[in-house]
Amino acid sequence: MIRAMTGGGLRLETNKERSTAAPLRAASVPAEVILPLDQHAGTAARPLVKVGDAVLLGQPIAEPTSDISAWVHSPVSGSVIAVEPRPVAYHAASSPCIVIRNDFADRRDNANTAVDYASMSPAQLSDHIARGGIVGLGGATFPTASKLSQAVAQPDLHLLLNGAECEPWISCDDMLMRERAADIVFGAHVLMHALGTVSCTIAVEDDVPQAIASLRAAAAQVQPHIRIATLPDVYPAGGERQLILAVTDREVPAGRLPSDIGILCQNVGTAAAVARWIRDGEPLITRIVTITGSGVREPANLETRLGTPIASLIADCGGYTTDDRRLIMGGSMMGLAFSDDRLPIVKGSNCVIVPSPSDLHPRSAEMPCIRCGNCSEVCPAWLLPQQLHWQAQAHDVAALESFGLMDCIECGCCDYVCPSQIPLTQRFREAKVPVQAELLARSEAHLSRQRYEARGERLVRIENEQRARLEQKRREITGRKSPP
């Protein structure tokens, strides 16, 4: 059974148990860490260190450059050996990176201390969260403080923590919820304080009973109460907009943010990172990474220092089983394929799959669309992928826009069920470029029209003022000429 519910989505065969058999453990710490400055959404951070500088564990080494940007901290103590572009796993281009040689002394930066969040104002707390370098750990890496400040003006906010890890191979959040539920609950309280709300739900899929039990136990011990909601394990239940609909029965209007309907979504991993920063004074310098697939000997979840090369994690998991070096960063449905295992783990790296041929069913030869409708049945955005496909082939930008191409979340469900083996998601990704350009051009045209109209109004106003002044002068003059 592959199709699941009327609202779209798929029931996928899960492969999580492969990486959840072994308990969470720490990855080996590498001799060198590579820290990209643009590993978060928004603008790249600006380096605060230069080659040769000594750095401490947890020391800030790059600062944010805009409202949507993030601090970067050193995950080891040692010295900076390079500040230069390096290849990364999250896009094809290179990224500016700070490379640090580890002295294995783990000398801590004592400026990082625990804080009493309850005594802080929401704004102070949000600023402090920003200083911890905390970004969304579900994969989107949106700076957490930026998200908080976008939402904070809204009354009656509801905090929704996303523990619905729907990608079939990823289990880092499952392990986190099982083993560190208290961190998540603590982080949830910090975030609630930062938002000035007392209402919070943690949403989890119903196929992780141990995680649910741990969360329930942890949440029961503290006030205010946190609701644990379970969802059917349908992909992509963890998509932000899909999750909000499933938990609150409300849709986020197109082009708006969840906070516009009073909801703030954060990943459970992010909440745990917030807890460690506030409670323990440890900025975001580690994350849990799932290493899995038949291509690696002992799949596991490893607590990893950021900047650790992927090869080091594979070695921690007993090494490769094959010579095939095909890797996937993220899940099998939405992840990125790459082959260089020297690339570093970053804040958004939740999973590395080392697939063997038996793990995945690759697409076979593409056939024409037979309009079977499988794709529209599973689309969680309720689109008609078969129509978008025709329109993309015809480069019909207007139709693509009106049929909701920009609402496509690129989940891959349509590809998965297509008997004609059409790489629909890839086509949609490509087709978004001209549609985006068109939308941009239109909004610019709109802006410049507004500007033009504003200028017109200004000119009219100036002219009116001048005329009024002239009029006044004339009256003054005439007044003088002909006194009453």
Added chain:
Amino acid sequence: MTAAPHTVAPANTVGRVMRQVLYALLPAICLHIIFFGPGLVIQILLGVTAAVAAESLALRLRGQPVQKFLMDGSAAITAVLIALCLPPLAPWWLIVSGTAFAILVAKHLYGGLGSNPFNPAMVGYAVLLVSFPAQLTRWLPPDISGLQTVAFSLPETLHTIFTGSLPTSLQWDAVTSPTPLNALRTGVAMGQTLQEATAQPIFGMLGGRGWDWINVALLAGGVWLLSQRLIRWHTPVAMLAGLTIPAAIMSAVDPGSYPGPMFHLTAGASMLGAFFIATDPVTSATSDRGKLIYGAGIGVITYVIRSWGGYPDGIAFAVLLMNLSAPLIDRFTVPRIYGHSR
């Protein structure tokens, strides 16, 4: 490097979809052979051969990879559907020309698999129906409890199909029998009441004998397709409702002239149309709501043609008319997108 998603559903190909449809037709094909003799087997073999030849020719002319498309099975389905609509003793050139026309004109002239606006099998059948009406009425009575005066052996069947004439000892008038839909239509046209017209031995409890069971087998095949999630329920349910509701109303108003829903459901190509023809994804409406309208349209038009039109069964024309309307239906039934008000 491949792009996400890196995995797709296993064993899910166009070829598999088409094969499943063929499997779903098997029970009905078996019953058809039991009731009407081995003619259908020969018709299917002729049709599939013609379909494969026409498909290869068209693909070659269009410069398409023959091997890849030939194996998708869609041409075979077209042939089998036409064969199921033709009388089992119809001359060989009927199925061959009908199938070839379906594949060459209705399918490939419009761009091949996935691009044809009209259901190729129904185009092929309709062309034959319009061009050779006499041949298409030469049905045998079903071979049940002595309805059939002569049982055709395989050699006799082959002889009839390939020469177009009966073995010397027989006359068409003596061996053929109108289909139940046709008999009813002629009877009512001659001023008989429904009860008089259906008093003939070819009518059974539900509708026409033999035909009722074939329709039940097709229903079973259709339900299996539903359970395999190869078709959606919307089109068949809407089509059967579109046929049943007017039948129920008319038979209540004038029970002397109009047969009830049960007769319509189990007569002619009702179930074949509902589950195997109207559900052709390429030529039907896209959205669920669209499929409801599309299916209902086929049902109602079928009823109208059967009751007041010039042909005993109306499925083919109903399907073609709704094929024509599908793009329009699609235009007005675009589903609401997540987060959009309408």
